Amino acid sequence: LNVPEEALYLHEGAIEAETSRKIFEDQGVSPTEELFRQVLKRQRALFRQKYWSFVKPFPEIPDLLADLRKEGKKLALVTSSHREILEEILPSRLRGLFHFILTGDQVRRRKPHPEPYLLAREKLKAPEEGALAVENAPAGIRSAKGAGLFCVALTTTLAPHHLKQADLVLPSHRELYRLLLNGKRHA
Template sequence: MRPPAAVLWDMDGTLVDTEPYWIETEYAMAAKYGGTWSEEHALNLVGNALLESGVYIREHMGIDRTPEQIVDELLDGVVERVRREVPWRPGGRELLADLRAHDVPCALVTMSWMRFVEPILEHLPEGTFDTVVTGDRVEFGKPHPEPYLKAAADLGVEAGDCLAIEDSNTGAKSAEAAGCVVLCVPNHVPILDGRRRVFAGTLAGLTTADLAGFVSGR
């Protein structure tokens, strides 16, 4: 079994468990501006493009801030938390190292913006990701296929020959629409079954050979 042509990684909830940081920051914003918020609203944002989340927060939190202002303040709060501690998900860094050892290209495909991604990349070996696609580099965010199509194009491979790793249904839709096989590792929100989706409870213990098996089975 051959490994995938490339592995395309989601970040939030997949490589790092930053969703609690986002939720804490959302609640802090609601308290600051006299808005209302709930866990249900917070989970509805998982995997979404940031400006779409800003629109949602403005409407459902009921605060007088533009989507752009909301996103900037969210990023300030989450970056501050990440700089204090990066909450790695089990097995992610080990699997990245194994893929590098087998010369499998990797891309990071996240709807977060680059200024949030940079302090996380600083904690990984240089060259861990061959390309990084962020929400501020694409016109259409997940669940649109553009982010994964762009990552594959950056690497010079076909998206249909790649494996994507995702933790949300929104992200899985994006990768599947691009043609990827999707390894779904649910975290904070459920992921529906799909024709090109395979599931694992954790990345811990997975190897390049395991990913080859997922791709060959699809």
């Protein structure tokens, strides 16, 4: 299979098996269940080997999270990744900045279903009004919007036209910082 990198980002955040099935479908391939399981297992191994050691937070993120917390904002991380993956790739200093972390293995229905964001909002005791999600992929945007959140999408992995379901599309974390903290830093 020749899978364009953009195809992976378009399906980022969606259920892993559904993503793989969609990629097969887009390539015109109908795998047997055994082949599908083997490919999924190989996909996970390759992802771990190729990407995990390179995953780093964007430079503005630690300051942004710390400053939002100082302002009394309740912060949740909502990811479709499994907890073991998150714990391996997300530095503990960043994990400590979130009031609540929700991983894909903690919900029955992952993104694009609204359940992850609804649960996070419930855990934070956050009202729908004023709640905001930051996303970078269509599945996450659909999940956030389905939960009634205002959604800001960042073009860190996909072009703006792929993120048009969001309420606002920004080109960078720097712009997100300006939006959320009125340009106090990273101007």
